[in-house]
Amino acid sequence: MNGRFAVVFGACLTQFTIIGLLFSYGIFIKAFETEFGWSRTLLSGCSTLAFFMMGLLAMVSGRLSDRFGPRRVLAVTGISYGLGYVLMSQISAPWQLYLIFATFLGLGLGSHDVVTLSTIGRWFSARRGIMTGLVKVGTATGQIIVPPLAALLIAGFGWRMALMTLGVAAAVLLFIAAMAMRSPPVAASTDPLAPPQGMAFASARRTRAFWTLGATQFLLMPSLFTVPLHVAVHGMDIGMSAPLAATLLSAIGVASIAGRLLVGGLIDRIGGRNGYICCFAALILGLCILILGHSHIALFAAMAVYGFGHGGFFTVVSPTVAEFFGLRAHGAIFGTVLFFGTVGGSLGPILAGLVFDTTGSYFIAFSGLLVMAALGLGLVLSLPTPDPEAVPASV
Structure with a gap:
């Protein structure tokens, strides 16, 4: 298999599997509520812990990938991720759920983006935006296919067997994906189109752009994590069946394909800052429709618009970091x-x-996400246009 093609395949398969299963967790919330009587605050809390560990471990896995290459990192974390879902099929107490999310699932989440997209950035320096978008289509495909599959498995075999099946399949797929990944050869990394230049980490963290990008991520990610987790159960609250509610996640996935590809292509032409602005526009509009609309049709429309921004955001970050810091x-x-x-x-x-358990509605929660998105857009507008000549070969 051609080296570049193999890397794209491995990155896509990693994204498909990890995010497809992550999106499917919302489908299991009703089953956990019914069997254990656990609140949505409790069931959301384990995702909160996993997301925190994802960020913490992303810093570690990024450094490990820079040093040892992507294959070994993704093999270990991928098997761990699949094992986590297998173990989840046996839970009987909340602490077990939290432990699994904090460790096994956190490891997989912590490596799937930073390792795959950093590797893609090194292989495809001249087409970094569009290739990042293409890889993130794997994420969208997982969002489309896996949640409805999970709903069908739950309906046919129960939630425990559904988790067992998904976990075993994930471990196999992620190991295959890891074996396809590798760093570019020396000849590729010294190609004029992809010079190994850029800031050291210590230098980058002294710049305003570094902290502005970090703060922007802090403000936008609550929407990207919260909506996919809660929108399916929100749909069931307003009368949707579980399979129909699962297709809300698929709607996000379909729309996000357009977002990933279009924004990825645009980044190579208009730059990451303007790509961020396009994504924020879609996110803010989608949240407005979500807050104001109460019908099934309005909910699907909201997810279509939101999904475009959702997909674009997961494409824009890696190329933008490369623009500013090399x-x-x-x-x-x-x-x-x-x-x-x-x-x-x-x-x-x-x-x-917590808001839902307290008020019986998601109105305040979704409104808070809208305010944070507006603040994030303001930060992006304050970013300077990156100057490629200002990124030194070594700092």
């Missing part, structure tokens, strides 16, 4: 920016669950 320490810098996002994002799901 590739020398891309994994470490990208992982740290993601950590800022997951700190903010980890708060969103549990606060939304």
Whole structure:
């Protein structure tokens, strides 16, 4: 298999599997409520913990990938992720759920983006935006296919067997994906189109752009983590069947394909800052429809618009980091920016669950996400246009 094609395949398969299963967790919330009587605050809290660990471990996995390459990192974390879902099929107490999310699932989440996208950035320097978008289509495909599959497995075999099946399949797929991944050869990394230049991590963190990107991620990620987790159960609250509610996640996935590809292509032409602005516009509009609309049709419309921004955001970060700081320490810098996002994002799901348990509605939670998105847009507008000549070969 051609080296570049193999890397794209491995990155896509990693994204498909990890995010497809992550999106499916919302389908299991009703089953856990019915069997154990657990609140949505409790059930959202384990996701909060996983998202926090995702950010923390992204910094570690980014550095490990820079040093040892992507294959070994993704093999270990991928098997861990699949094992986590297998173990989840046997839970009987909340602490077990929290432990699984904090360890096994946190490991997989912590490596899937920073390792795959940093590797893609090194292989495809001249087409970094569009290739990042193409890889993130794997994420969208997982969002489309896996949640309805999970709903069908639950309906046919029960939630325990559904989790067992999904976990075994995930471990196998993620190991295959890891074996396809590798760093570019020396000849590729010294190609004129992909010079190994850029800031060291210590230099990057002294810049305003570094902290602005981190704060922007902190403000936007609560929407990207909260809506996919709660929208399916929100749909069931307003009368949707579980399979129909699962297709809300598929709607996000379909729309996000357009977001990933279009924004990925645009980044190579208009730059990451303007790509962020396009994504925020879609996110804010989608949240407005979600807050104001109460019909099934309005909910699908909201997810279509939101999904475009959702997909674009997961494409824009890695190329933007490369624009501002180069590739020398891309994994470490990208992982740290993601950590800022997951700190903010980890708060969103549990606060939304708490708001629902307190008020019986998601109105305040979704409105809070809208305010944070507006603040994030303001930060992006304050970013300077990156100057490629200002990124030194070594700092």
